[in-house]
Amino acid sequence: MSTVLRIDNLTLDIRGTDQVTPILRGVNLAVEAGTVQGLAGESGSGKSITGLTVIGLEPPTAITSGTVWLGETELMSITGSRLNAIRGRRIGMVFQDPSTSLHPQLTIGSQLTDHLRYHLRLSKAEARERAAESLSRVGIQGGMPVLERYPHEFSGGQRQRIAIAIALACSPDLLIADEPTTALDVTVQAGVLALIRQLVDDLGLAVLFITHDLGVMSSIADRVAIMRNGEVVEEGSRSRIFNDPQHPYTHSLLASLPGAKGGLQTREDLAAIGLRDEEATG
Template sequence: MTDGDTVDVLRISGLTLDLGGARILGGVDLALQPGRIHGLAGESGSGKTMTGLATLGLLPPGARTGGRIELEGTDLLTLTPRQLAVLRGRSVSMVFQDPSTSLHPMLSIGHQLTDHLRHHLKLNRKAAKERAVDLLTQVRIPNPREALGRYPHQFSGGMRQRIAIAIALACEPKVLIADEPTTALDVTVQAGVLRLLRGLCDDLGLAVLLVTHDLGVMSAIADEVSVMRHGLVVETGPRGRVLTEPQHEYTRQLLDALPGRSTV
């Protein structure tokens, strides 16, 4: 667990967020390194999803932010919408909880996979299509070439989430924000998607921020774990330590609440 020599791709420092007069985030600090998965745990309303959305500039209207979100030295919070649009989907991308609503039902998979490729990377139609086939192969969709012409409803939930991951990875982003990526899936399918995420992270040197309430998922693939409560990170550390020797009282409570934990 030596990460002293790796560079942080994304560093969030002192991030605050106010929405409608309420303080949602009270100074969040996080750092992501390439090839590593950083898990963000916490209960409903603790601000874990908002931290992810802030990174992409996808906060609801009226949100006021403070602090810094630095992507390789550039503070994302100071960018204009136009500048942010250049980075979004290109350098930072996102996978959402429910693949049945995050994909467009009326557009073919091929369309959804190549749109941003052509926009961001200025690829021509043919090159974009080739890249799309590669991507679908990478996320292990059978018959990728044929799959391009099909629509989301023709795929199972696990396949759809693989496709959503392929879309997120299309422009070779440096940072992937995954917000409860396996919560809507069956456990057997979840196992496959977790393996896929871990493999992609290792092979592509991707920095992943994994937002999940499931400490089992956390334990399976995260390298570092941060626990959030009431808009603050209460504990950060290597996975093994946080899950077996929690330092903070709240982390201990979360772990003790798991079934079968107290008897083990």
């Protein structure tokens, strides 16, 4: 298995008017092709800012050090158009709330085809065909006519599937999913998790999956890293983290889950749900 993303000793401080606040304190993490690397921790632990820093979206007052490798490309040393060419093309990003990442006044076809034409230099007809294929792959059926619809015409789960389609339209090496199911109800959440897992298994995609919910993490991740106060305090296989946690903080997180372990527990749970939730067919 090849390493798609490698984060080495990443630090980030926020510069204020009279002080510097440390946020990330030497983060080390790797994401392999065909796997889901989970990054879990409570609010303020540094997990989301880690994902944003990978794609160069850290706050403007941030001071960073360390290295972030996407394959053979070191991301911390590039900016501007070079970094823009990587975002969306080699790295896809899915955020918590699709209503903030989908433009409400543009059809989903426009949003998909603009993305494709910018990165892949496709013709308008080629981009529309690929856009319809991308939507079908994430469970949004209807062919070309569905491209003319607007985000508000879809349910929350469908909008998140559309956001995933946009993130994956250019066949990136890495998907960063930052709390992608938090805003969804449990049934819809399960369908989106099943979709991501299926895409990983079918396409060999590497995913950095960020969540505060260890119940969700237990259902999808191959490996899990636990963050606290800007540091990765424990990392290992899903089975080891959930069955034999070593760090006291990991113990406390697991103890807080309903019934000791919450959410969907196995990939078999996801496979049973698959893409059959009603959100995929609406």
